[in-house]
Amino acid sequence: MKNAHVARILYEVADLLELDGVAFKPRAYRRAAQSIEGLATPIEALVESGEHREIPGVGEAIAEKIAEIVETDRLRYHDELKSRLPIDLYALTRIEGVGPKTAKRLYDELGIRDRVDLERAARDGQIRAVKGLGARTEEKILRGLAEAQRWEDRTLLGEALPLARRLIEELEAGGTFDRLAAAGSLRRGRETVGDLDIVGVSSRPAVAAAAFASLPGVAEVRMSGETRTSVRLAGGMQVDLRIVPAESFGAAWQYFTGSKAHNIALRARASARGWKLNEYGLFDAAGRRRAGADEDGIYEALGLSGIPPELREDDGEIQAAEAGRLPPLVRDDELRGDLHVHTDASDGRASLAEMARAASARGWSYIAITDHARFSDAVGGVTPDELRRQQTEIAAWNDRVGGGLRVLSGVEVNILPDGSLDLPDELLATLDIVVAAVHSHFRQDRDEMTSRLVRAVESPHVDILAHPTGRKIGERAGYDADWESVFAAAASAQTALEVNANPVRLDLDGGLVRRAIRAGARIAIGTDAHDPSHFDFAEFGLLTARRGWATASDILNTRPAQEIAG
DNA sequence: GCCGTTTTCGGCCCGACTGTTTTCAGTCG
Numbered sequence: 001m002k003n004a005h006v007a008r009i010l011y012e013v014a015d016l017l018e019l020d021g022v023a024f025k026p027r028a029y030r031r032a033a034q035s036i037e038g039l040a041t042p043i044e045a046l047v048e049s050g051e052h053r054e055i056p057g058v059g060e061a062i063a064e065k066i067a068e069i070v071e072t073d074r075l076r077y078h079d080e081l082k083s084r085l086p087i088d089l090y091a092l093t094r095i096e097g098v099g100p101k102t103a104k105r106l107y108d109e110l111g112i113r114d115r116v117d118l119e120r121a122a123r124d125g126q127i128r129a130v131k132g133l134g135a136r137t138e139e140k141i142l143r144g145l146a147e148a149q150r151w152e153d154r155t156l157l158g159e160a161l162p163l164a165r166r167l168i169e170e171l172e173a174g175g176t177f178d179r180l181a182a183a184g185s186l187r188r189g190r191e192t193v194g195d196l197d198i199v200g201v202s203s204r205p206a207v208a209a210a211a212f213a214s215l216p217g218v219a220e221v222r223m224s225g226e227t228r229t230s231v232r233l234a235g236g237m238q239v240d241l242r243i244v245p246a247e248s249f250g251a252a253w254q255y256f257t258g259s260k261a262h263n264i265a266l267r268a269r270a271s272a273r274g275w276k277l278n279e280y281g282l283f284d285a286a287g288r289r290r291a292g293a294d295e296d297g298i299y300e301a302l303g304l305s306g307i308p309p310e311l312r313e314d315d316g317e318i319q320a321a322e323a324g325r326l327p328p329l330v331r332d333d334e335l336r337g338d339l340h341v342h343t344d345a346s347d348g349r350a351s352l353a354e355m356a357r358a359a360s361a362r363g364w365s366y367i368a369i370t371d372h373a374r375f376s377d378a379v380g381g382v383t384p385d386e387l388r389r390q391q392t393e394i395a396a397w398n399d400r401v402g403g404g405l406r407v408l409s410g411v412e413v414n415i416l417p418d419g420s421l422d423l424p425d426e427l428l429a430t431l432d433i434v435v436a437a438v439h440s441h442f443r444q445d446r447d448e449m450t451s452r453l454v455r456a457v458e459s460p461h462v463d464i465l466a467h468p469t470g471r472k473i474g475e476r477a478g479y480d481a482d483w484e485s486v487f488a489a490a491a492s493a494q495t496a497l498e499v500n501a502n503p504v505r506l507d508l509d510g511g512l513v514r515r516a517i518r519a520g521a522r523i524a525i526g527t528d529a530h531d532p533s534h535f536d537f538a539e540f541g542l543l544t545a546r547r548g549w550a551t552a553s554d555i556l557n558t559r560p561a562q563e564i565a566g
Numbered sequence: 567g568c569c570g571t572t573t574t575c576g577g578c579c580c581g582a583c584t585g586t587t588t589t590c591a592g593t594c595g
Binding site for chain 1: 578579585586
């Protein structure tokens with residue numbers, strides 16, 4: 001996946017052009033870079049199919065440049081610009097407090113080209129001597145350098161969401177806020193987040209801001225003003241709090257939820273009517289407030305139906321909202337069960353009964369027990385005999401306990417390198433749910449992997465293809481395959497594609513979910529639970545499916561058990 | 567360089583905070 005690399009070059013082109021005093025082009029390059037950064041789909045795949053031209057902010061010229069980068073990893077235009085200012089602008093401007101102008105000034109005055117030069121100059125006290133900078137800037141740069149090293153990575157949604165909830169609870173307990181809500185990429189359900197954004201209403205903003213700055217986990221207060229306070233937690237995460245008047249809450253919540261591209265499109269829409277949209281409200285030409293207290297009011301005043309946060313990526317949602325054609329995204333109360341669950345019969349940590357009781361307590365009406373099968377002996381996979389015994393145990397549980405929960409018998413069967421399965425058909429035929437997945441030979445080439453997956457989804461016994469791309473966020477990229485072919489095969493074989501809800505996986509991701517649904521395939525949200533607490537992952541899977549524009553009818557496990565297991 | 571309720575040319579999002587300055591540039595989100 002070269003998206004980050006492409007975005008980085010485009011960002012640097014934008015900075016270099018800006019330093020040359022070129023107008024407007026920097027904005028165009030940044031917009032394109034933002035779009036590509038936010039894509040869930042590998043840019044290589046889009047270039048190959050020519051679809052990269054459809055990315056918002058990518059026109060003819062940038063499309064060609066993207067293709068050049070994908071092909072050669074470089075961009076001649078970028079090299080030319082850089083030859084005049086031979087510095088690592090991207091790395092430098094990612095240091096807090098350093099923007100393109102400061103970076104250029106530091107190069108002109110001190111010959112600083114990269115972070116190593118920057119750190120040396122800051123330590124030697126040379127930066128404070130540069131006109132326009134000072135001792136505090138120098139200190140800030142040193143802190144920024146340390147932070148950049150410590151916090152390169154983004155935080156998983158699965159960690160950030162509980163953290164944000166805890167912070168909000170602590171603030172609510174303090175009693176100085178009338179209202180609080182999480183915003184930012186967290187609210188949009190992105191798989192990772194860079195920082196946390198919280199919007200609040202308080203009649204005592206100064207007291208409220210102080211309460212925030214003195215929360216137990218706060219290690220450093222980065223800035224604090226009337227409306228905006230920014231802190232860094234001990235773990236390194238940055239949290240921004242905006243305090244706004246009640247009549248502006250919706251505008252602020254909308255604004256700080258983003259995405260940036262979505263907001264820019266929305267503001268352009270307001271501007272086309274002679275209106276102005278900011279974090280305080282939507283104002284007409286006469287300066288009268290048209291909306292602002294609640295989010296939907298803003299969209300409505302702009303002639304749009306309310307857009308769910310998960311869709312706010314400027315990827316067609318505004319046009320769909322305008323036409324009244326936004327899909328009714330799947331809701332948590334529509335999910336009836338979980339079709340990917342492990343027990344201690346394989347590598348799970350709890351017994352079948354414990355998992356069933358937890359699922360029942362959670363309100364599921366069914367779960368499928370899908371322990372690893374034979375191949376996965378290394379993680380304690382079940383043998384065919386053990387699987388048969390488990391079926392008996394499941395039948396007994398359903399007879400004896402049952403109640404609101406039906407336990408389905410199933411297995412997570414391995415897809416061998418040639419696309420065959422490592423359990424006999426006769427055995428698979430006796431199960432309610434067969435989940436198939438790749439667990440080995442990840443490095444097959446694209447064609448091999450594609451036909452392997454196509455063969456697997458075409459097996460009459462396979463109901464779900466689990467974690468289809470095999471990616472693990474921050475650990476390994478997914479394997480290469482022609483996903484359109486896999487999705488088309490899954491659609492015609494009526495095999496569902498999983499959104500694995502484990503926060504490290506979230507696989508399929510939102511972009512691929514959308515493509516799978518367009519191809520006519522159905523999606524299954526599976527927690528891959530190895531412990532009763534993992535049923536909570538369902539929320540992350542749901543957000544991911546929603547980012548893929550999924551409705552209840554696209555999701556297999558919104559259906560009752562009898563429709564799924566026959 | 568992109569894009570279309572401004573529609574194939576002529577526009578292009580907006581405000582808060584900091585630090586270094588005595589009125590504002592730069593950065594950030």
